[in-house]
Amino acid sequence: MAKFAESTSVSVEKSRAEIERTLGRYGASGFMYGWNAGSAVVAFEMSQRRVMFNLAMPNRADAEFTRTPTGKSRSPAQAEAAWEQAQRQRWRALALVIKAKLEAVESGITEFEDEFLAHIVLPNGETAGRWMRPQIARAYDSGDMPALLPSPPGR
Helix, strand or coil: CCCCCCCCCCCHHHHHHHHHHHHHHCCCCEEEEEECCCEEEEEEEECCEEEEEEEECCCCCCHHHHECCCCCECCHHHHHHHHHHHHHHHHHHHHHHHHHHHHHHHCCCCCHHHHHHHHEECCCCCEHHHHHHHHHHHHHHHCCCCCCCCCCCCC
C-alpha cells in the first residue's frame, strides 16, 4: 500500500506553515516547532492543554534512500532526493493528522482530550502517551487489567 502523499511536491516549510495556520483557525493560543538531526517537534496550546507531536525524521543512511527498490545503489544526489521526499511525505501526513483531529473535535465527533491524549504534555514535560505506554505494557504482562466498567457508586 502506498504511503499518503508519498510523491508530494509540497515543501516541508509549506506543510509546517499549513499546520500553524490550521491551528490558528481552530483556536490555538500558542505554536512552536523545532528540529534536530533525527526528529522534528510541533507543539501548541489549545483548550488549556499543551500538545506536542514528535515527528521522527528518516535516517539518510537507511537503505531505502541509498538503494533503489530493486537493490541498485543510488547516486548521492538520488539518495538526497529520496530522503527529502520522505521528509515531505511525513510532514504532509502530520498536517493531515492534526487537521483531521481538530475537525473531529470541532464537529462534535470526539472530545479534545480524547483525540490528543497521547500527545498532551504533562507537568514533567513528558507526553501522556510516553508516560502511559510502559504502564499499559505492565498491565498486559501481569494480567492485572482494570475493570471494563467502573464499580457502582457506594462500593
